[in-house]
Amino acid sequence: MSRGVDSGTRAELQEAIREIEGMAGLTEATPRLRVGRPSAAVAAQQSPFAARGFKSVRGGVADAGPRPGGFDGESLPRALAIGITSPNYKDGKTTMAISLASCLAHDFSAQVMLVDADFQTHSVGNEYGLQGRPGLSDVLDGTATLPAVVNRFRQAPMTVVTAGSVAGDPARLARSERLPSVIDQMKDSNGFVVMDLPATLKSMNAPVIANRCDGVIVVVRAGKTTRRDLERVLELLQDANIIGVVINRQHSNVPGWIDRLLALPR
Amino acid sequence: MIPRKLVETAFRRLWVALLPVLAVPALVLLLVHHTSLYESTGTAWVSRPPNTTPAGSLDPANTPAKAQVQVIADLLATGSFRESVAIEAGLTGGDAPRGELDAAADAVAKAVAVVVVGPNLVAIKASAATGEQAQKLAAAMLARYQARAAADNTRELQTVVDYFTKQAGLAQDELAKTRASLAAYLKAHPGVDKAGTDTDYLAIQARADAQAKTVDKLSQSLQDAQLQAAAGSATARDTTFEVQDQPRVPSAALGVPASKRLGYPAAGLFLGIVIAVVYLYLAYRADHSIRSKDDLAGLGLPVLGYVPNLRPREARLLGGYTPFRWIAPLRKDYGRKVAASISPIPEEKRLAS
Numbered sequence: 001m002s003r004g005v006d007s008g009t010r011a012e013l014q015e016a017i018r019e020i021e022g023m024a025g026l027t028e029a030t031p032r033l034r035v036g037r038p039s040a041a042v043a044a045q046q047s048p049f050a051a052r053g054f055k056s057v058r059g060g061v062a063d064a065g066p067r068p069g070g071f072d073g074e075s076l077p078r079a080l081a082i083g084i085t086s087p088n089y090k091d092g093k094t095t096m097a098i099s100l101a102s103c104l105a106h107d108f109s110a111q112v113m114l115v116d117a118d119f120q121t122h123s124v125g126n127e128y129g130l131q132g133r134p135g136l137s138d139v140l141d142g143t144a145t146l147p148a149v150v151n152r153f154r155q156a157p158m159t160v161v162t163a164g165s166v167a168g169d170p171a172r173l174a175r176s177e178r179l180p181s182v183i184d185q186m187k188d189s190n191g192f193v194v195m196d197l198p199a200t201l202k203s204m205n206a207p208v209i210a211n212r213c214d215g216v217i218v219v220v221r222a223g224k225t226t227r228r229d230l231e232r233v234l235e236l237l238q239d240a241n242i243i244g245v246v247i248n249r250q251h252s253n254v255p256g257w258i259d260r261l262l263a264l265p266r
Numbered sequence: 267m268i269p270r271k272l273v274e275t276a277f278r279r280l281w282v283a284l285l286p287v288l289a290v291p292a293l294v295l296l297l298v299h300h301t302s303l304y305e306s307t308g309t310a311w312v313s314r315p316p317n318t319t320p321a322g323s324l325d326p327a328n329t330p331a332k333a334q335v336q337v338i339a340d341l342l343a344t345g346s347f348r349e350s351v352a353i354e355a356g357l358t359g360g361d362a363p364r365g366e367l368d369a370a371a372d373a374v375a376k377a378v379a380v381v382v383v384g385p386n387l388v389a390i391k392a393s394a395a396t397g398e399q400a401q402k403l404a405a406a407m408l409a410r411y412q413a414r415a416a417a418d419n420t421r422e423l424q425t426v427v428d429y430f431t432k433q434a435g436l437a438q439d440e441l442a443k444t445r446a447s448l449a450a451y452l453k454a455h456p457g458v459d460k461a462g463t464d465t466d467y468l469a470i471q472a473r474a475d476a477q478a479k480t481v482d483k484l485s486q487s488l489q490d491a492q493l494q495a496a497a498g499s500a501t502a503r504d505t506t507f508e509v510q511d512q513p514r515v516p517s518a519a520l521g522v523p524a525s526k527r528l529g530y531p532a533a534g535l536f537l538g539i540v541i542a543v544v545y546l547y548l549a550y551r552a553d554h555s556i557r558s559k560d561d562l563a564g565l566g567l568p569v570l571g572y573v574p575n576l577r578p579r580e581a582r583l584l585g586g587y588t589p590f591r592w593i594a595p596l597r598k599d600y601g602r603k604v605a606a607s608i609s610p611i612p613e614e615k616r617l618a619s
Contacts, residue, residue, distance in 0.1 A: 092573065099573075217570060226554045227561060234565065244570035245562060251575035253277035254270075264270040265560060 079187035082243070083117070083213035085197035085206050087229040091221040092248035094123040097196040100217075105158035110191035113150070116163040117209050118198045119170035125162035137164030140176040146185050159190070170198075174205035183212050200233045210240040217243050222250040270558050275550040286541040294534030303520045305393045306400035308408050308513035310334075312388050329385040334507065338380045338388070338411060347410065348374040354406035355399070378407050387510070397516040404513030415507045423495040430488035437484050441477040448474050 084100065086093040101114040115136055116124035125131055130151060138144035143166065151160040166173070186193045195213060200206040210216045218233055234242065254264065276283065312334040341347040345368070352370035353360050362370070377400075379391045390411075392403035448470045451458075458464050556562065559569045 096573065218567075220556045222557050222572075222575070223555045225556050227556055228554065230556060230562075230565065234567075242567065244568040246570050246573060247556065247558070248573040249575040250557070250572045252274060253280075254273050255277075258273070258277075262268050262273065264268065264273055265558065 079191050079193060080215065081183050081187055081193040081195060081213045083195045083197045083210045083216040083240070084219060085200050085210060085216060085233075085237075086219040086221070086248075087199060087201045087225050087233045088221075089121070089199045089202060091199070091219050091225060093199070093219045094118075094121075094127065094196050096217070096219045096246055096248060097194050098124065098127065101158060101192070101194040104192050104194070105156045108191075109157060111157045111159075111189065112192045112194060113159045113161060113186050113190040115161045115186065115193060115195045117174075117195045117205075118203075119163050119173055119205070120198060120203060122163045124160065124196050128160055128162075130160065130162045132165055133162050135162030135164030136182070137166035137168065137173050139164070139182055140173045140178050141166045141168060142178070146182060161186075170203070170205055174208045179209070180212055200236050201229060204236075207236045207240065210237050214241065215243040216240045217246055219246045219248050222247050224249075270560060271553065272550050274557060275553060276546050279546060279549055283542040283546050286545070287535065287538040290538035290541065291531045291534035294530050298526050298530045301395065303393045303395065304397040304400045304516045304518075305391055305520055306397065306404040306513040306516055307389050307391045307511075308404045308509060309383060309387055309389045309511040310408065311386055311508045311510050313386065313507075329382070331382045331384060331386055331388050334388050335380050335382055338390075341411065341414065342375060342378065342380070345371050347414070348372075351378070351403070351406045351410050354410055355402040357399075357403075374403065374407075377403055390513070392513070393520070401513050401515040408509055408513070412507055412509070420495070423491060427488065427491040427495055430484055430491050434481065434484035434488050437477065437481040441474065441481050444470065444474040444477050 082100070084093045084097040097114060101112045104110050105112040114124060116122060117136060118124075119137055122131065125133060125135065128151070133151065134144045134149045136149070138149055139146050139161075141164075144164075146161075149161055149164070151162070153159065183193065195209065197209050197213075197216070198206045200210075200218075216237060218230070218237070220230060230245070252259065312330050348371035349367050351374050352358050352367070355374075357373060358366050358370040377392050377394055379393075381389050381391065383389045390404055390407050392400045392407060394400040394403055448467075451467060451470055455464070455467070458467050562569060
């Protein structure tokens with residue numbers, strides 16, 4: 001599953017990444033996230049998994065090769081549309097999408113749009129108390145324009161687009177001819193578009209929307225997601241540009257001293 | 267290199283794996299639990315009991331001791347004898363309910379053992395939770411058997427007396443008849459020569475003399491039997507069962523065999539460890555979930571990052587231990603809520619369409 005890229009495109013990507021890192025001042029030695037502290041700004045700055053995850057994301061994008069509808073190898077896209085999916089629900093894809101979008105906005109001061117593309121669960125809208133607000137489905141249905149459904153946060157360069165209020169067939173919405181143009185429109189006004197996709201094994205809309213993204217991150221839940229599930233996800237997303245995997249809710253039962261003594265692999 | 271998943275499996279299921287390691291030896295200890303037992307022993311010199319194979323039998327292995335042991339074993343098989351021993355030992359009262367008597371009789375059967383020490387030496391062993399109880403049991407067993415043996419001897423002697431009494435009576439009657447015949451013959455033949463050659467007279471006279479001797483012999487035997495019976499049962503029983511060593515109160519309990527004290531628990535511990543290892547190995551082999559980068563080998567996918575499990579603080583107290591680890595996931599969408607809390611848009615009022 002090697003996804004090569006020509007040297008010109010790689011150099012161009014790496015240059016852009018260096019610029020982003022220069023803005024953010026991101027370091028590896030970020031302190032550990034303090035669970036239960038609702039101080040948003042501090043917690044976001046202290047989120048090592050998001051920081052490292054994003055650095056890995058851009059690394060994955062740099063390694064990603066040409067793909068239909070994505071990078072053409074000639075020019076670096078102005079913005080990146082990153083889809084977040086998982087094999088099953090409750091694996092943490094919405095958590096990852098929210099965290100990634102938040103940290104992108106905070107750490108890189110980049111304009112970020114968080115899009116709820118899961119027309120069944122409306123997880124992002126529910127999380128932010130935006131239930132019933134018009135969103136992506138309204139735009140795809142043609143009953144609203146994209147600027148009209150954008151929820152903007154005044155104190156950070158981040159916007160949220162809910163799944164929308166149209167009670168239509170999710171499959172029809174996902175296969176809407178408007179979707180590519182809507183995503184392009186999102187990328188026109190944002191540095192990053194983070195899309196919360198449905199669970200791949202639970203909805204056939206996930207591969208459809210994932211194909212429209214520049215890259216897809218698959219979130220697996222440690223100890224729950226099986227390798228067979230992940231292999232089925234990869235089969236379903238074979239036409240998408242999979243950047244990599246994020247292992248969510250990872251925890252270790254091994255005492256630290258035993259871990260060090262046995263030099264266990266990560 | 268040891269796979270991380272194997273070590274993780276071991277620690278994640280540590281409590282379950284420890285269960286057989288602790289439970290199996292405990293179960294073994296419970297099963298082979300050995301309470302302190304005291305044993306008291308009395309020995310008896312025995313002769314061949316009545317109504318058994320007589321001395322001089324062709325079977326050299328059938329010693330008097332063995333014959334007595336068989337008799338005692340037969341007695342112990344009867345509930346009435348065990349009850350009498352239990353009452354004698356004070357295990358129960360004579361007026362106790364039937365259930366209590368049966369239980370005491372069963373206890374006697376379990377506690378008493380009769381073994382052959384030598385050709386004429388029998389040991390009666392009784393074990394109990396206390397030394398006094400063991401001594402009482404052994405003493406009661408000896409006393410009851412002695413009483414039983416004495417009763418048997420007395421009954422046998424009485425039978426002999428009855429027999430000789432009857433035989434002597436019959437012989438006396440016969441003698442009287444013979445003498446009456448002789449008198450009748452003399453009356454019918456007044457001139458008979460008593461010292462002569464009258465053969466009929468001589469025959470009757472000889473029969474009368476013989477009958478008189480028989481009567482004398484039977485009378486002597488009857489006198490001997492009556493003398494034996496009158497001599498008392500103590501003398502009679504000593505001829506078959508004589509206590510050599512009275513049972514004493516033991517000063518120390520019986521020792522617990524090393525196999526029970528150490529061997530069985532060690533075997534249980536080994537079995538528990540084997541069960542735990544097999545369980546962990548099966549759990550490791552059956553775990554196909556993704557936990558680390560190793561589990562993604564061959565898929566060609568990079569791991570972008572690891573997100574730690576965000577568990578609620580209050581669940582950490584108990585959630586850190588495997589038996590309570592199931593509590594943490596019950597917190598619905600906790601991780602997502604934490605993620606939303608670190609986002610810059612936590613509340614709707616901060617949003618502007």
